[in-house]
Amino acid sequence: MxxxxxxxxxxxxxxxxxxxxxxxxxxxxxxxQEDEILGMVDIFKALADPTRMKIAFMLDQAHELCVCDVAAVLGSSMATTSHHLRTLKTMNIASSRKEGKNVIYSLKDDHIRTLIQMTLEHQREKIDDEYK
Structure with missing residues (x-):
């Protein structure tokens, strides 16, 4: 060395x-690799918005949700909800499929699910440490 x-x-x-x-x-x-780093930054940027993080968390918990359900939980308009979901889809965090007249969203893959779960676990540990 x-x-x-x-x-x-x-x-x-x-x-x-x-x-x-x-x-x-x-x-x-x-x-x-600079392009890989920038891609990771983009994922964190997309999830840095509180509404999009809530949506990603909801998709992790429920596995699949239609736009109507997400809007209802958020207390948000369909247009605003769709905008956030579209951003998550564009950033390869979520995917969607059409089911009749509804659009159903889910997290893109287990990597995103793991990222959300590990981030939540880290946050809960941080809070626990603050109360010790």
């Missing part, structure tokens, strides 16, 4: 003595 030493700094948020692990840096520079 080759390391490169740099001058020390005084700050609690940084290492007191900076050293760089060149093997690790080289590895990370080869595995980080």
């Amino acid at each position: 080759e390391q490169l030493n740099v001058k020390p700094t005084l700050n609690e948020d940084v290492c007191e003595v900076s050293c760089v692990n060149l093997d690790t840096i080289t590895h990370l520079q080869t595995v980080i």
